[in-house]
Structures are given as structure tokens and as C-alpha cells.
Amino acid sequence: MILRVSPPSWKWQKVVSNYKNTPSHSSMKLEQAIAKIKKQAENELSSVGLAKDIEVLKVKYLGKKGLVGDLMPLLKTATPEERPVFGKLINDLKLFLTSCFNNILNDLSLKERNVQLENEAIDVTLPGRRSSFGRKHVTLRLLEEATEILRGMGFTVQYGPEIESEYYNYDALNFPKDHPAKDMQDTFYITTDTLLRTHTSNTQVRVMETSRPPIRIIAPGVCFRNEDVSARSHVTFHQVEGLYIDKNVTFTDLIGTLKNFFKRLFCRDLKMRFRPSYFPFVEPGMEVDIHCIVCEGKGCSVCKQTGWLEVSGAGMVHPEVLRSGGVDPEEYTGYAWGFGIERLAMLQYGIKDIRQFFENRVGFLSQF
Numbered sequence: 001m002i003l004r005v006s007p008p009s010w011k012w013q014k015v016v017s018n019y020k021n022t023p024s025h026s027s028m029k030l031e032q033a034i035a036k037i038k039k040q041a042e043n044e045l046s047s048v049g050l051a052k053d054i055e056v057l058k059v060k061y062l063g064k065k066g067l068v069g070d071l072m073p074l075l076k077t078a079t080p081e082e083r084p085v086f087g088k089l090i091n092d093l094k095l096f097l098t099s100c101f102n103n104i105l106n107d108l109s110l111k112e113r114n115v116q117l118e119n120e121a122i123d124v125t126l127p128g129r130r131s132s133f134g135r136k137h138v139t140l141r142l143l144e145e146a147t148e149i150l151r152g153m154g155f156t157v158q159y160g161p162e163i164e165s166e167y168y169n170y171d172a173l174n175f176p177k178d179h180p181a182k183d184m185q186d187t188f189y190i191t192t193d194t195l196l197r198t199h200t201s202n203t204q205v206r207v208m209e210t211s212r213p214p215i216r217i218i219a220p221g222v223c224f225r226n227e228d229v230s231a232r233s234h235v236t237f238h239q240v241e242g243l244y245i246d247k248n249v250t251f252t253d254l255i256g257t258l259k260n261f262f263k264r265l266f267c268r269d270l271k272m273r274f275r276p277s278y279f280p281f282v283e284p285g286m287e288v289d290i291h292c293i294v295c296e297g298k299g300c301s302v303c304k305q306t307g308w309l310e311v312s313g314a315g316m317v318h319p320e321v322l323r324s325g326g327v328d329p330e331e332y333t334g335y336a337w338g339f340g341i342e343r344l345a346m347l348q349y350g351i352k353d354i355r356q357f358f359e360n361r362v363g364f365l366s367q368f
């Protein structure tokens with residue numbers, strides 16, 4: 001940027017013309033030095049573009065060890081008659097430069113400020129940016145929904161550990177020592193007898209050990225299985241375990257509770273079907289199916305054209321399991337169930353691939 005340097009009151013000509021006699025040699029040198037500094041300053045000032053550069057020039061010329069200050073020793077070499085004349089000349093140069101620096105500094109600062117304001121200008125007429133809200137993950141939402149319904153039915157919530165001993169995950173639940181589920185294929189072992197729980201049923205005996213019947217709990221949480229990840233199975237998933245132990249708990253109580261729960265969860269009257277099945281920790285054991293909520297039982301890809309969806313395992317607590325928990329099977333009976341949350345979500349929303357729950361794609365998650 002080129003700047004116009006306009007000295008406010010430069011008295012050079014006037015001072016020199018006041019100087020009557022022929023100048024001495026040293027005074028000529030001084031005169032030249034003053035003129036040179038002035039010229040040099042003007043040149044430098046004319047090409048300065050930033051306010052901060054002016055500060056640098058200020059120090060260069062007017063600072064303690066600046067160029068103008070350097071003229072002082074030369075003044076001593078002038079004759080006594082010339083000295084006041086040149087003293088004034090140096091002083092005028094100082095005033096001149098000070099005023100130039102300040103004027104240009106003001107100009108530049110103003111320009112820089114204007115540029116900054118222009119760059120930072122906000123167009124208040126532009127529409128605001130909407131902030132997007134986060135939401136609960138669909139798994140958590142369904143888990144909370146299920147929990148709320150069951151709490152309303154008199155169940156309290158208990159949490160079992162995710163890192164579990166082989167005892168609570170298997171042995172206490174009446175799994176035979178050589179049961180195939182204990183195989184390394186299905187279970188993530190941490191040490192020989194510590195593992196990542198494969199189901200929330202691990203909570204059953206723990207609860208029996210710490211509380212006396214009547215026991216009416218649910219145990220929601222994450223489980224792990226050493227399975228190949230595919231559209232239908234994953235190494236991580238969530239379950240909700242249910243356990244009710246009291247005097248005279250019957251199979252009919254279990255069926256009534258499950259019917260009531262699924263009716264409330266899916267907000268409709270559902271046809272249900274109970275198929276005998278084997279789980280070591282219940283006797284009798286069963287698998288619970290509901291009429292397909294996608295096709296209303298007509299047959300579709302979700303129910304694999306059967307019209308039925310498998311939603312839970314359940315049964316009457318095995319006497320051996322009651323014994324493991326210190327509960328007398330002669331006095332008490334109980335029922336238990338366990339269902340997978342992702343599976344229910346898949347049924348409810350027609351999701352075909354369980355992996356989507358864990359990939360955390362916003363496009364998928366923001367639908368719920």
C-alpha cells in the first residue's frame with residue numbers, strides 16, 4: 001500500500017535560511033545526515049502497509065538508540081553558533097517524524113479495523129442454524145419401555161455383573177459340566193472360570209442369595225457370545241431377565257404375566273403360542289411366540305412365512321437352581337424368562353439386520 005506522507009510543519013527551509021554564515025564542514029555533514037534520515041523515513045513510510053510495521057519504524061527512528069538519537073553526537077562537532085540551529089533542526093525532524101508516524105498509524109489502524117469489521121460482519125437477516133437434538137438409542141428406548149411396563153407390574157430392577165464367574169453363568173443354573181453352550185465357541189472366557197456373561201440369567205442365583213422370597217425382579221443388561229457376526233446374530237446384545245419366586249407360583253402366572261407384558265409393549269391384543277423347549281435352568285421350559293406383528297400372522301419375510309415370531313425363552317425355575325440360591329423348592333416355586341431387546345426391536349420396526357444397532361449410523365438411528 002502506498003501512503004501519502006504529508007509533514008504537518010516542516011521548517012527545514014526556514015531554519016536553514018536563518019543560518020547566516022557559511023556553514024562549517026561538520027555542520028554540512030550534520031545537515032546531510034538530517035536530510036538523509038528524513039528522506040529515508042519518508043521512503044520507508046510510503047511503502048508501509050500494516051500498523052504493526054509503523055511501530056517497528058518508530059523504534060528504528062525515534063527509539064533510544066534510533067537514527068535520530070544518533071545525530072546527537074554529531075551536534076557536538078558543530079560550532080557553538082551553529083549548534084542551536086541544528087539542535088532545533090533535529091528537534092523539528094523528531095516532531096515531524098512523530099507526527100508522520102502517528103498520522104499513518106491512525107490511518108492504518110482505522111483501515112485494519114474496517115477490514116476486520118467487514119470480515120466479521122454478521123448478516124442478521126440470514127435464517128438461524130437449527131441445532132440438532134440427540135436422542136436415545138433405539139435399544140435403550142425399548143429397554144426402558146420394557147422396564148417401565150414391568151415395574152408397573154410389580155417387578156423391581158436388579159443388575160448382575162457383565163464379567164461373571166462360570167459358576168453364576170452356568171453351574172448354579174444347572175448346566176451339566178459338559179454342556180455345549182460352555183464351549184469356547186459360545187463363551188468369551190477371560191480366565192478358566194471367569195467369562196463375559198452369555199445371558200442375564202446369571203443374575204438369578206445372585207438375587208436368590210441376597211434376598212428372601214417373595215422375589216420379583218427383572219435384570220436388564222448387555223450379554224456377549226462368541227458367535228460369528230451376521231444379520232441375525234451379534235457378539236453383543238441386550239436381554240431382560242425376569243424372575244418371580246414365591247409360594248404357589250404357577251405356570252399360569254407365568255403365561256398371564258408374559259401375555260400382559262407383550263400386549264402392553266406392542267400396544268395390541270396378541271395371539272401367543274408356547275412351545276416346549278429345553279433350558280437347563282427351567283422345568284418345564286418353553287419358547288414363547290407371538291403372532292407376527294408385521295403381517296398379522298399371514299406370513300412375511302420377518303416371520304419367515306410362518307406367521308409366528310419367537311420372542312422369549314421361559315419356564316418354571318428348576319428345583320436345582322432354587323437350591324443353588326438357598327431357596328427351598330419344597331416351599332417355593334418360581335418362574336423365569338429371558339428375552340432379547342434387539343430381537344424385539346427388529347420385530348417391532350421390521351429391521352432385518354442386527355448389526356445396524358451397533359454401527360451407530362445417524363441415518364438409521366434418527367428414525368426412532
Ligand code: DAH
Pocket residue numbers: 198199200201241242279281282285312313314315316336337338339
Ligand atoms: N438365558 C436364555 C438365553 O439366553 C433365555 C432364557 C430362557 C431365560 C428361559 C430364562 C428362561 O430365564 O427361563 O437363551
